[in-house]
Amino acid sequence: MEVFEFLVSVLRSGQLYLIFTISYILSVIVLALYVILMLPMFLVNHVYVYKTINWIGFMSLYHTAMTCNYAWKCVYMNDPPKDSKKKGRVYMFNHLSAADPMVVSGLGLKVPLVYTYKDSVNKIPTVGPVMKFVGHHAIKFKYDKKNDRKVAVPESVKSLMQKCKVDVDNGFNIVVYPEGKRSRDGRLGEFKDGFFRFAIEHDVEILPCAISNSEKLWPMKTKFLIGKGVAYVNTGKPISPKGKTIEELKHVTRKAIYELIKQCPTFNPEVESVPELEQN
Template sequence: MRNLMCILVTAVATAICFAMTVVVAIITLNPGATVWVARRLWGPILIWMGGAKVVVTGQENVDPNRATIYVSNHQSSLDIPIHFVTVPVNFRYVAKHQLKYVPLVGWYLWFAGHIFVNRGKRDKAIASLDAAAQKIRGGTSVFLYPEGTRSDDGRVLPFKKGPFALALKSRVPVVPITIEGSGTVMPKNSWNIKPGPVYVKIGKPIDTTGFAEDDREGLAKAVRDVIIAQSLELGGKGGDPERVVAAAGIEGEGRQARRNAS
């Protein structure tokens, strides 16, 4: 019964909040203002309905006045509303282009100016990252899940290099974030809700200016090492520190990273 109620409440809350985003955008003439609806209304409702008891640390590392790239591991669909709530800045998600076609959620992401990436087509992926870089240079923060998919067992998966190419192109700080427990509350590809604690730890910003312009793997390793360490601190499974970068075109699988000689 609880799972059915979660589905119904999620659907109704999403529909109502989407309608509210349209109203907010019309009143403010600013689609970006609709992020407030997700942070203050939609996210808290879904967290409450899922029974997640969220504990967040490190919010002092979030600077709403500084364009930043936020990077997190990914365990559950619940991560999205949790990060809207726990990262107190009006960021934009960089999401798979497939989400664009999901009713209401995809419409909201498009309407609010979030960024879609088509990883299957290199030219479109590059164009999407260029669009993200333009937003960042304009002062907008973005949020990414560099694993490219949710982890099946809670371990931190290898990372895609695209987010770190974006960071090096934009030359803004990268803030590593670790989430632990959301995959237990709402497992991947399941509505089998099990209320429980979810921990979010926001790490210190990593300065990208100390990395060469083409050292995507070096930056990925630096960020991933922090996320793995934080996962272990939170009681999670961590991840293989040697499997840094995901093989091209494959999500969740990796190869041993080759650090640039520079």
């Protein structure tokens, strides 16, 4: 039975990679043609052109991962705030799986989104330039020998924050995983300061969002083989940073995301409960 399941997983994964390859090539061609045709408009309203390019990218990603791929489905439990096409916010998600960017991509069809991601993704041929062209931002990391872990390069973080400020001012929403890494046990981890400081310094609202069951789509233990399942995305209400310290904003946001996770039908209290967040 295990051998059969392994073979099914190999075929399932091979199909997805093939679909992604074809979709990627077609998307690059479409984007190139669009830019050529819209060059005059770019000189008049470059933000409009960038938002359309951004939408094309998310349309390709979503339909490749969720429509053409029989193994994955995603249910969006509600819509982002109606003003999200004009008012930029920081969308904060819990992080469970490598499939999370694809799960979130459905929101990119409704509002302009910008991803922040590790620069290791740029090692994939041609992906780096395309990600940059579509409007997403890479964060450079270096190995810290003393603590035996990878850490973000300060100059890269500073540059990222500057770019994100411009994006927010232009009506883009920044997608962030404040845990900084995928959860290994399914529980919502502690948050890093970065974008909470950004929100306070620039008076940018945070939109708490929850992802549930995406670990079934792409289990952490399988590096290249995908799984099968239904993920859920639950978006909450905007949180204002006004009058809050970084720690207060982190707690309020983490509590809000946790409550959104609990509302998802796939929530497993035995695995995902966080005792300190159960307290008011």
